[in-house]
Amino acid sequence: MADRLYTSLEADEILSGLRFDTKLEKVVLARIAFALSLSIDGSNVKMSNDFSGGEMKRPTFVASDELYLKTLLSFVHKKADIEEDEFYSNKSYIKSHIDNGCKHLSRIFDECNHNSELLLKRLTEKIEFSGRKELLGQGLDLFIGKTLLDKKELTLELNNTKKHANSHLAIMGKPGVGKTQFLLKMLADIRRQSNYQTNFIFFDYKGDVVENQKFLEVAKVQTYRLLQGNQNLPINPFMLPDYEEQTINVSAREKAESFASISTKFGVVQKGALTEAIRAAYAKRADSKLPFPDFQDILAIANEMYEEDNKKDDSLIEVLRDLADFDLFWKHGSDVQPIDKLSNRTILIDVHAMPVLKELVGYLVIERLYKEMAALPDSPINDGKRTIRTILVIDEAHNYLGQKNIFLERIIREGRSKGIVVFFASQSPNDYQQKFFNFQELLEFTYIFQCEGVSSSSMQDILGCGGKTAKDLQTEVARLEPFQVISRSQEKTAEFVKFTAEPFYKNY
Incomplete structure (x- = not known):
C-alpha cells in the first residue's frame, strides 16, 4: 500500500504559487484541485504520468476521509471496488485528478485576474471544498x-x-x-x-x-x-476478521446452522460434514495470500469426503454444487478483489x-x-x-x-x-x-x-x-x-x- 504520491511538476508549481497568494496549505489546495477535477471531468480525466513534482503523503491528503473518497471514486469511475494502487499511488485516480484539477485552478485564477478572494468565491460556487456536508446522524x-x-x-x-x-x-x-x-x-x-x-x-x-x-x-x-x-x-462469505483456529471453528459451525435453517433436508449428518469440509478448506488455504476458501474449495473437499466414505450425494452436495456451479459469490482466480x-x-x-x-x-x-x-x-x-x-x-x-x-x-x-x-x-x-x-x-x-x-x-x-x-x-x-x-x-x-x-x- 503506497503511503505517498508525487504530483506533476506543473501541478507542484501551481500549488506552490497559489499557496503564496491564498495563504492556504498545499494539501488544502490539492483537495480543491481533486474536487474540481471530479466535478468537471469525472471519469474522462486523463491519467497523469509525470511524477517529477512535490510529494503528497497519504495520511495528510486522505486524513479520516478514506471511505468517503473511495465512495466518490467508485461512483465517478463506475467501479464496484477501488484497488489500493488505483486509490493512492503514482498511478492512482487521486494523483490524476490532483494534476488535472490544478490546471483548472490555474485557469480560474487567471479568470479572476489573480485575485485570491475572487478565486475562493468562485470555488465555493463550484464545489464544497472546505468539507462535505456532514449530515451523518442529522437531517434524516x-x-x-x-x-x-x-x-x-x-x-x-x-x-x-x-x-x-x-x-x-x-x-x-x-x-x-x-x-x-x-x-x-x-x-x-x-x-x-x-x-x-x-x-x-x-x-x-x-x-x-x-x-x-x-x-x-x-x-x-x-x-x-x-x-x-x-x-x-464480489463477496466471499468465508472472509473473517482473523484466521485463528477458534474463529474458524465457530464460523464453520455457524455456516452449517445457516444451511440447516434454509433446508429442511439438512440434518445433523449434513451439518457435521459441512463443518468439517469448511475447516479443511481453511487449512488448505492457510499459507496463501488470501487465507479463506470459496464454495468451489468446499465442494471439492466435500466430494472427496463422500467418496472416501462411499456415501451417495445428498442435500449438502446438492446445495454446494448449486452454489459453485451458479458462480454466485466471489471465487479464487477472479479478476476483481472481494x-x-x-x-x-x-x-x-x-x-x-x-x-x-x-x-x-x-x-x-x-x-x-x-x-x-x-x-x-x-x-x-x-x-x-x-x-x-x-x-x-x-x-x-x-x-x-x-x-x-x-x-x-x-x-x-x-x-x-x-x-x-x-x-x-x-x-x-x-x-x-x-x-x-x-x-x-x-x-x-x-x-x-x-x-x-x-x-x-x-x-x-x-x-x-x-x-x-x-x-x-x-x-x-x-x-x-x-x-x-x-x-x-x-x-x-x-x-x-x-x-x-x-x-x-x-x-x-
Whole structure:
C-alpha cells in the first residue's frame, strides 16, 4: 500500500504559487484541485504520468476521509471496488485528478485576474471544498405523506433517539398498492439527506426495483443481477476478521446452522460434514495470500469426503454444487478483489432470476454484515440524532421471516447502537408473528397498506392499539385505496393515523 504520491511538476508549481497568494496549505489546495477535477471531468480525466513534482503523503491528503473518497471514486469511475494502487499511488485516480484539477485552478485564477478572494468565491460556487456536508446522524427527517382528513404533513424522524427506541421499519401490503414506491422514496431521501453517507443493501426479490433506472441513479446504487450474464457478487462469505483456529471453528459451525435453517433436508449428518469440509478448506488455504476458501474449495473437499466414505450425494452436495456451479459469490482466480467491507456500500442484489438459493444468498450476506457490525464502534449521536451507517432492506420479507436467521435477529437486537437498521417490505402484518422471535416488538415504525386476512392480534401488536380498535381496523385495512396507509399515531390522543403515502415517482 503506497503511503505517498508525487504530483506533476506543473501541478507542484501551481500549488506552490497559489499557496503564496491564498495563504492556504498545499494539501488544502490539492483537495480543491481533486474536487474540481471530479466535478468537471469525472471519469474522462486523463491519467497523469509525470511524477517529477512535490510529494503528497497519504495520511495528510486522505486524513479520516478514506471511505468517503473511495465512495466518490467508485461512483465517478463506475467501479464496484477501488484497488489500493488505483486509490493512492503514482498511478492512482487521486494523483490524476490532483494534476488535472490544478490546471483548472490555474485557469480560474487567471479568470479572476489573480485575485485570491475572487478565486475562493468562485470555488465555493463550484464545489464544497472546505468539507462535505456532514449530515451523518442529522437531517434524516423524512416527509412521508399527508393525513387523509386534514391534509396535515407527516414527518418520519428516523434517527431521533429522544423519540424512538430504534430505527427498524416495516411496510406491509399486498402487491400493487404502492408500498415499493413508498419504500424507494424514503431510501432516496435518506441517501440525499445524508449526502450519500448512509448506505443500504437491498435484496430485490421480484426484480422490479433493479429496473427502476431513475431510483438507481438518484440513490447511486451498484447493482448485482445474479444468474444474469456473468455477474456475481464480489463477496466471499468465508472472509473473517482473523484466521485463528477458534474463529474458524465457530464460523464453520455457524455456516452449517445457516444451511440447516434454509433446508429442511439438512440434518445433523449434513451439518457435521459441512463443518468439517469448511475447516479443511481453511487449512488448505492457510499459507496463501488470501487465507479463506470459496464454495468451489468446499465442494471439492466435500466430494472427496463422500467418496472416501462411499456415501451417495445428498442435500449438502446438492446445495454446494448449486452454489459453485451458479458462480454466485466471489471465487479464487477472479479478476476483481472481494469486497472487504459491505457496510460502506450501497448495493442492490437482484435474486429474482434464481430458481433456488434466494434465501441462502440472503442469509450469507446478512451473516457477513452482522460480523462487520459486531466489530464497529458505536455510531455517534449528535443532538439526539444517531448516525445511521447502513440499512438492510429486505423485499418480500415473508420469504425470510420464517427462517431462524440468527444473524438477522442479532442485527435487529443489537444494530441500534452500531447504526445498522433493517427495513422490511412484506405482504401482511401476520408475517411478523413468529414463535421463535418477536419481530413486532422491535419494529419502531410500521406502515400498513391494503391487506387482506389480517388477524386482530397482529394488528394490535403492530399498531399498539386496543383490542376493539384492532378488530375495527381489520375491515378498514382491507378497504384501503392504493397509497393509503394506516400507522401508529404520533399524537398521544390517537391510536392510529391514516394518511396518503408519498411515492418515489412523484418526488424524483
